[in-house]
Amino acid sequence: MSKAEVGLSVTHRRYVPYSHAHYAGHLVDGAYVLGLFGDVATEVCIVADGDEGLFASYSDVQFLQPLRAGDMVEVTATITRVGTRSRELGFAAHVVCRGRPDRSESAAEVLAEPLLITRATGTVVVPVA
């Protein structure tokens, strides 16, 4: 039986390796964050419906701030609508720690406030219960 309900959420936290730097200033491509959203959506589907689910579409994606190699990023997916087999999810990615190369090569700090870098809305589809 489905446990899907509005408000159910899952959070993942991950270090962004320097191997993923893609642009000047060690910026990471936007697709990297969408990959993280896919992973956290998968766990939502498992928790709610006992299946990995399939990502059907994004209705909105906003890249609000850059993500950089060396960041510690937290991604959250929250169910915002429950259909028969579809579940609409709201996504947010926040940087919680960031490097301080001005201090030393490996210096880094916890940000005073998590920095919202990406927001999205998407729909996953699960099998019939």
Ligand SMILES: C/C=C/C(=O)SCCNC(=O)CCNC(=O)[C@H](O)C(C)(C)COP(=O)(O)OP(=O)(O)OC[C@H]1O[C@@H](n2cnc3c(N)ncnc32)[C@H](O)[C@@H]1OP(=O)(O)O
């Ligand atoms: C968790 C993350 C996983 C991934 O990242 S997987 C990798 C990327 N995704 C894929 O490869 C998926 C490829 N797409 C598909 O296989 C199919 O395409 C779907 C399984 C997603 C849907 O196909 P079908 O099962 O035949 O859909 P239907 O029976 O027409 O509709 C079932 C429910 O799904 C909603 N829906 C279908 N397509 C979309 C869409 N494009 N955007 C939003 N919703 C969609 C409908 O409305 C309905 O909803 P209601 O059950 O609540 O009534």
